[in-house]
Amino acid sequence: xxxxxxxxxxxxxxxxxxxxxxxxxxxxxxxxxxxxxxxxxxxxxxxxxxxxxxxxxxxxxxxxxxxxxxxxxxxxxxxxxxxxxxxxxxxxxxxxxxxxxxxxxxxxxxxxxxxxxxxxxxxxxxxxxxxxxxxxxxxxxxxxxxxxxxxxxxxxxxxxxxxxxxxxxxxxxxxxxxxxxxxxxxxxxxxxxxxxxxxxxxxxxxxxxxxxxxxxxxxxxxxxxxxxxxx
Amino acid sequence: xxxxxxxxxxxxxxxxxxxxxxxxxxxxxxxxxxxxxxxxxxxxxxxxxxxxxxxxxxxxxxxxxxxxxxxxxxxxxxxxxxxxxxxxxxxxxxxxxxxxxxxxxxxxxxxxxxxxxxxxxxxxxxxxxxxxxxxxxxxxxxxxxxxxxxxxxxxxxxxxxxxxxxxxxxxxxxxxxxxxxxxxxxxxxxxxxxxxxxxxxxxxxxxxxxxxxxxxxxxxxxxxxxxxxxx
DNA sequence: AATATAATGTGTATAAATTACACTAAGTTA
DNA sequence: TAACTTAGTGTAATTTATACACATTATATT
Numbered sequence: 408x409x410x411x412x413x414x415x416x417x418x419x420x421x422x423x424x425x426x427x428x429x430x431x432x433x434x435x436x437x438x439x440x441x442x443x444x445x446x447x448x449x450x451x452x453x454x455x456x457x458x459x460x461x462x463x464x465x466x467x468x469x470x471x472x473x474x475x476x477x478x479x480x481x482x483x484x485x486x487x488x489x490x491x492x493x494x495x496x497x498x499x500x501x502x503x504x505x506x507x508x509x510x511x512x513x514x515x516x517x518x519x520x521x522x523x524x525x526x527x528x529x530x531x532x533x534x535x536x537x538x539x540x541x542x543x544x545x546x547x548x549x550x551x552x553x554x555x556x557x558x559x560x561x562x563x564x565x566x567x568x569x570x571x572x573x574x575x576x577x578x579x580x581x582x583x584x585x586x587x588x589x590x591x592x593x594x595x596x597x598x599x600x601x602x603x604x605x606x607x608x609x610x611x612x613x614x615x616x617x618x619x620x621x622x623x624x625x626x627x628x629x630x631x632x633x634x635x636x637x638x
Numbered sequence: 639x640x641x642x643x644x645x646x647x648x649x650x651x652x653x654x655x656x657x658x659x660x661x662x663x664x665x666x667x668x669x670x671x672x673x674x675x676x677x678x679x680x681x682x683x684x685x686x687x688x689x690x691x692x693x694x695x696x697x698x699x700x701x702x703x704x705x706x707x708x709x710x711x712x713x714x715x716x717x718x719x720x721x722x723x724x725x726x727x728x729x730x731x732x733x734x735x736x737x738x739x740x741x742x743x744x745x746x747x748x749x750x751x752x753x754x755x756x757x758x759x760x761x762x763x764x765x766x767x768x769x770x771x772x773x774x775x776x777x778x779x780x781x782x783x784x785x786x787x788x789x790x791x792x793x794x795x796x797x798x799x800x801x802x803x804x805x806x807x808x809x810x811x812x813x814x815x816x817x818x819x820x821x822x823x824x825x826x827x828x829x830x831x832x833x834x835x836x837x838x839x840x841x842x843x844x845x846x847x848x849x850x851x852x853x854x855x856x857x858x859x860x861x862x863x864x865x866x867x868x869x
Numbered sequence: 870a871a872t873a874t875a876a877t878g879t880g881t882a883t884a885a886a887t888t889a890c891a892c893t894a895a896g897t898t899a
Numbered sequence: 900t901a902a903c904t905t906a907g908t909g910t911a912a913t914t915t916a917t918a919c920a921c922a923t924t925a926t927a928t929t
Contacts, residue, residue: 499732590918613877616878844906
C-alpha cells in the first residue's frame with residue numbers, strides 16, 4: 408500500500424461549502440487559487456485526502472489549511488465523480504457543508520500556499536467558480552434549503568443572541584421568499600426551543616428588539632422524534 | 639494519467655443498497671462473495687470504479703455485473719471513507735440506493751465471478767455483512783425511511799397495480815409502525831396521485847380489494863413544489 | 870419639547886390537516 | 900348457509916396553517 412498522488416491515478420478530494428451569515432447577508436467561504444489549473448480563480452476550499460485519514464478528518468484539516476478555520480462541524484452531502492471534472496485527471500470529490508455565524512472576528516488566513524487568500528462572498532452574484540464548484544455550491548445550497556424545513560439549522564448561523572427579525576430574515580434568505588411576521592413568530596415560539604432574554608438590542612436606531620437564544624435541550628427532545636407519518 | 643488498481647493506492651468503489659418489496663416483506667439485494675477478503679460472506683453488490691466512467695455509470699455497470707439487473711435508477715446517498723474500512727488498503731466507497739418491485743420474474747445471475755450468487759434477503763434478521771456493509775445498509779434504510787415521509791417513493795417498490803392495503807403495509811414496514819387504515823387511505827387518496835382501476839384482486843381468499851395505480855403526472859405536479867415553509 | 874421615523878410586537882377568524890375511533894360489506898371456504 | 904377474513908367507510912375534536920393591519924416603542928430631528 409503506497410501513496411503516490413503525484414501520478415494522479417485515482418484520487419479523491421474534499422470540497423467545503425461553508426455558509427456564513429452576518430445578520431444580513433448569506434455568504435459563502437471561497438479561496439482564490441494560487442496554482443494551476445484555474446490559478447487566480449475563485450474556488451471552494453478543497454484539497455486531496457491523504458491516504459491515512461478519514462474523510463471527516465480530511466475535511467477538517469483541509470478547511471483549516473486553506474482558511475485557518477478550526478473546529479467547524481461539517482457534514483458530507485454529495486460526492487461528485489464525473490470523469491472530466493478535473494482537467495488533470497480522475498478526481499472524485501466528497502463535498503461537505505457547514506454553517507457559521509460571522510461575528511467579524513473570524514480571521515481567514517490560509518496556512519497552505521495553495522490558496523492566495525480566503526474570504527467571504529455573498530451567495531448572490533456569485534461568479535463562475537473553478538472546476539465544477541458552481542455546481543457543488545448549488546447543490547449545497549439546495550441541501551440547506553431543504554434541511555431548514557425540518558431542522559432548525561438556522562441557529563448555527565445566528566449569533567448566540569439574536570432577534571426574531573434576524574431569524575426570520577435568515578429563513579427568508581435561505582428559502583428565497585418573504586414570510587409573514589406574525590405567523591413566523593407564532594410558529595417559532597410554538598416550537599418551544601427559543602428562550603427570550605431580559606436583554607434588548609443596543610446601539611440601534613429606533614426601537615430595540617428583544618434578544619432570544621436557542622434552547623438546545625428542548626431542541627434535542629423535539630427533533631429526536633423526527634420521522635413522523637402520524638398514526 | 640495511468641490506471642493502476644492492482645497497487646491498491648487510493649481507489650474508490652460503489653456499493654449498492656437495493657430494496658425490493660414482494661408485497662409482504664421488504665428485502666435487500668445481497669451477493670455471496672467469491673473472493674478474499676470476506677470470501678463466502680454476504681455483502682452488498684459493489685465493486686471498483688474504473689478510471690474512465692462516472693460514478694453513476696459505474697453504479698449501473700457494477701450492479702449489472704454482480705446481479706444481472708439492468709436499468710435500475712439508483713441515487714447516491716453517502717460516501718464511506720474510514721481509513722480501515724477495507725482490510726487491503728484505502729478504499730472509499732460511494733453508496734447508492736434504489737427500490738424495486740419484486741415480481742418474482744427478476745432473475746439474479748451474476749456475470750462476474752466475483753459474486754458466487756446474488757439473492758434477495760429480508761431486511762429483518764440480516765446477518766453481519768462483509769466490510770462495513772451493515773453500516774452502509776443501515777444508513778440506506780434510514781435514508782428511505784426519511785424520504786418516504788416527503789416523497790411517494792413507495793410506488794417504486796410496488797407493482798404497477800396494487801391495493802391500498804399493500805401500500806399501507808409497505809409504509810408500515812419502512813416506518814416500522816402501525817398506521818390507522820382510515821386515516822392512511824384518506825391521506826393517500828387526498829394527494830390525488832392514485833387512480834382507482836376497474837379491477838380487483840383475483841385468486842385471493844376472501845374479499846378482493848380494488849387495484850390502484852400511481853399517476854405519475856399528477857405526482858410530478860404535486861411534488862415539484864416541495865420546499866414549503868408557508869407564507 | 871414636539872414631531873417624524875423606523876422597526877417591534879401583537880390577535881383573530883377561517884381553512885386545512887391530523888387524529889382517534891368501530892362497524893358493515895363483500896367474497897371465500899367449509 | 901354459516902363462519903371467516905379482509906375491504907371499505909364517516910365523523911367529531913384537535914391541531915396546525917393561513918390571511919391580514921395597527922398600536923407601541925425607542926431614537927433622531929427640528
